[in-house]
Amino acid sequence: MNMKKTAFKTLALIFTVLTLLGSLYVLLQRGEVSPGYAVIPMLFAILFIQLSHSVPR
Numbered sequence: 001m002n003m004k005k006t007a008f009k010t011l012a013l014i015f016t017v018l019t020l021l022g023s024l025y026v027l028l029q030r031g032e033v034s035p036g037y038a039v040i041p042m043l044f045a046i047l048f049i050q051l052s053h054s055v056p057r
Contacts, residue, residue, distance in 0.1 A: 002055055002057065009052045012052060015041045015042070016042075018045075022037035
């Protein structure tokens with residue numbers, strides 16, 4: 001597998017986990033904190049997912 005593709009998939013996984021942790025944090029704080037804790041990492045996860053799909057085999 002291409003090294004770039006592997007790196008992009010790894011980063012996408014990391015940011016997806018950060019998104020889940022951020023959303024859990026927002027839920028535990030009953031929505032009193034900024035939802036950006038979940039939204040911003042998901043934007044990066046989507047970016048890296050798209051990059052991993054655009055890299056040719």
